Amino acid sequence: MRKPCCDKRGNNKGAWSTEEDQKLIDYIQTHGEGCWRSIPEAAGLHRCGKSCRLRWINYLRPDIKRGNFGQDEEDLIIKLHALLGNRWSLIAGRLPGRTDNEVKNYWNSHLKKKLINMGIDPNNHRLNQILPRLQAEPAAPVIATSTTTGSKNNVAASKPNNLSDGDSDRVSDTATCLEDDYESLVTQQAATSGSSSIDIDLNIAAPASPGHRTTFENKQQNCKWGKTSQVERGPSSLPTLLLFR
DNA sequence: AAGGAGCCCAACCGCCAGCTC
């Protein structure tokens, strides 16, 4: 039977104090990241290694970009989520200075709602209903989500669209922006690959941390849902990005 | 002004896959 990683009695839990933060920063700046399991003891912290790693990666790392997400970052997250689903570490790998936790939180608290307000199912990025400027577009059938979370998160389809006047303007702008961005992206891809299919190269060019790359490559080799160049085809080869057509 | 509701986000938990012995 496997032992839990944090079974040590007396370990602190919950929010980190500034003293703890400083100890961790000092230790890592002196010795590097190394073996997380041994770091707490070596740094004089009453935390499990996992907790130290998380604190460092999500909060203390010097290259972390804090503050609001820019419009370009937002768009990129939406596009990548459409392609990758809830693979936050991969999405975060495309956003320099952003962590998977941050991207995940931002998605859950902001972007999900934004898409819902736009009449788009955040799980499969398909339109749930017709917006004024997209009326020529027939409502797409909602297909099974391609994410690994299954149907338990599929609340979007049942949510009403209660846009205020101000919201609909904003939404319209955002939709336009996304469409334009995506068209250029697809055009670019088609030009380089000779194909019109959505096939963005998802190899991480500059991983946020050394561990990122290793893991990503491993996942790419072993992942259950596809290979490196085959981006999220899902159970069928239906396009999943109706919004961006 | 007070209290309840809702939101945000840091942190935890459990699982998985790769590595090592």
Added chain:
DNA sequence: CGAGCTGGCGGTTGGGCTCCT
């Protein structure tokens, strides 16, 4: 070759903050 260890990931939780009534 298999068991155990470790790092990493995604989902979930809960405390604190803000907004609303």
